[in-house]
Every structure is written in C-alpha cells, then in structure tokens.
Amino acid sequence: MLPPTGQALTIMEALHSTPARRYLDPDPIPEDVLWAVLDAAIRGPSGGNAQQWGWVVVTDQDIKNRVATWYRDNWERAYGRHRERILASPAGSDGLSPRGFLGAEHLAHHIEEAPVWVFPVLRHAADEQDPRVGASIYGAVQQLCLAARAYGIGTSLTTLYRGHEDDLRDLLGLPPDALTMALIPMGSPAKGRWAQPRRKPVEDVVHFNRWGATRARSEGRNR
Structure with missing residues (x-):
C-alpha cells in the first residue's frame, strides 16, 4: 500500500x-x-533469479561532483558541440529534438544537484x-523508474559517464568483477509534467512473424 x-x-x-x-x-x-522505490526495483526480473546485482545509492556531494565532471566532458563530445545544429532542427525531425536537447543539456550541467543517484550494478560483468548482459537488470531498473513515478519522483536513465568505469569502480568501492549499468538521477520534478x-x-514499428510484415490496427482495440 502506498x-x-x-x-x-x-x-x-x-x-x-x-x-x-x-x-x-x-x-x-x-x-x-x-x-x-528501491524495494520495488528489486522485485523486477533477474536472469535465472540469480540476483547478481547491487544498487549503489549516492548522496555524497563529492562523489557526485567528480562523476559530473566526467559526465559533462562526454556530453560536450557527444552532443554539446552540435548544439547550434540541433537547436536549428525542425520539430518532428529524427534524432534529439531541440526541446529534448535542452532538457538533456540542463541535466548535464546540473546532474550533481539531483538529491539522489542510483547506480544499478551487475556482479561478474566487468x-x-x-x-x-544488461537483460539481467534493466527490467528492474525500469521498475525503479515506475515506482519513483508513483511517488512523484522524477528519473532518467543515462550512461554518459562511460569511459571512466575503472575510476568509478574505485570511487564507489565496487568489487573488481562489478560493472555499473546506468546512472539514474532522482528528484522531485522542478519543471515539466508527467506526460x-x-x-x-x-x-x-511492430512486425509480425517477419521483419517488414505489418498489420493495420483494428479500431476496436485499446489504444
């Protein structure tokens, strides 16, 4: 019960x-x-029910500040340097929309301000x-996001800290065989809406039996 x-x-x-x-x-x-929210997450699927996972909750500001530096470096390389082109793209074009870009840019510049971070971690995956390999944890990650939604807590799933896994392993004190699978910043939404x-x-995007075999959707089916 909530x-x-x-x-x-x-x-x-x-x-x-x-x-x-x-x-x-x-x-x-x-x-x-x-x-x-964490208790709901661990009810999610686990390959073979092995539960070879851990969930590292980060509230320490020093840890967040250090990881945020790596995150911003990767953001600039992957997206930031394309800012003018993306913001000039027409609405509805493929790829990151101008609105989506601005939201992701804001997160990159403020991710350390989120009160809680969660790193889902898989053992024996380094x-x-x-x-x-992510199939053994990503279903549970989505349950974390859905449970957070029920409590009015916003989340997003990102991996833009990538390239610093060994540093992150040392920073979080992870076992040598462990691999972080994502970073989920969490907090009450400050802007936007549940849409x-x-x-x-x-x-x-749905294919039946073979790729390219599509089917019209019946009017009587739920949308």
Whole structure:
C-alpha cells in the first residue's frame, strides 16, 4: 500500500506517463520513499533469479561532483558541440529534438544537484562481452523508474559517464568483477509534467512473424 505521498496509478497509466525528467529539484527525497522505490526495483526480473546485482545509492556531494565532471566532458563530445545544429532542427525531425536537447543539456550541467543517484550494478560483468548482459537488470531498473513515478519522483536513465568505469569502480568501492549499468538521477520534478513520451506510431514499428510484415490496427482495440 502506498503511503500518503504516493499516487494511486494504474499500471497502464504509469507505463504511459513516465518520461525522463531532467529538471530536478535539489530537495531531499524522504527516506521511506527512497526505500519503497528501491524495494520495488528489486522485485523486477533477474536472469535465472540469480540476483547478481547491487544498487549503489549516492548522496555524497563529492562523489557526485567528480562523476559530473566526467559526465559533462562526454556530453560536450557527444552532443554539446552540435548544439547550434540541433537547436536549428525542425520539430518532428529524427534524432534529439531541440526541446529534448535542452532538457538533456540542463541535466548535464546540473546532474550533481539531483538529491539522489542510483547506480544499478551487475556482479561478474566487468569483463563481459555479451551485449545482452544488461537483460539481467534493466527490467528492474525500469521498475525503479515506475515506482519513483508513483511517488512523484522524477528519473532518467543515462550512461554518459562511460569511459571512466575503472575510476568509478574505485570511487564507489565496487568489487573488481562489478560493472555499473546506468546512472539514474532522482528528484522531485522542478519543471515539466508527467506526460506520455512522444513515439512513432506503434503500427510503424511492430512486425509480425517477419521483419517488414505489418498489420493495420483494428479500431476496436485499446489504444
């Protein structure tokens, strides 16, 4: 049962209204809410139910400041240097939209202000070459984001700290075999709203039995 701070959302409501929230308030997240969200996350799927994971919660400002420097360096290399071109792109074009860019840029410049960070960590994955290794934790990561949504806490999933895994392992005191799979900054939304993320029509991206075999969506089916 949700405490008074939670919202009574149906599963479908939550699934359709959990966009990335990149403008986050620095106010602390209540301890009971944080634990409830983490407890919901670990109910998510785990390959073979092995649960070879850990969830590192970061509130230490020194740690956040150091990682934020790596994050901004990667942001500038991947996106920041394309700022003028992206902001001049017409609305509706493929790729990062101007509005999406501004939100991601804000996060890059303010990520250390988010009151809580969560690093989902997989054990025995540091040297893993299987691109599907994340399947053992990403379902649980989404449950964390959905649970946060129920409590009015915004999240986004990012990996822009990449390239500093060994440094991060030392900074967080992770076991040698551990690999961080993402960074999820969390906080009360400071801007924006809980809205359905814009996506291509489902009919355009769903294939039946073979790639390219599409099917018209019946009017009588739920949308």
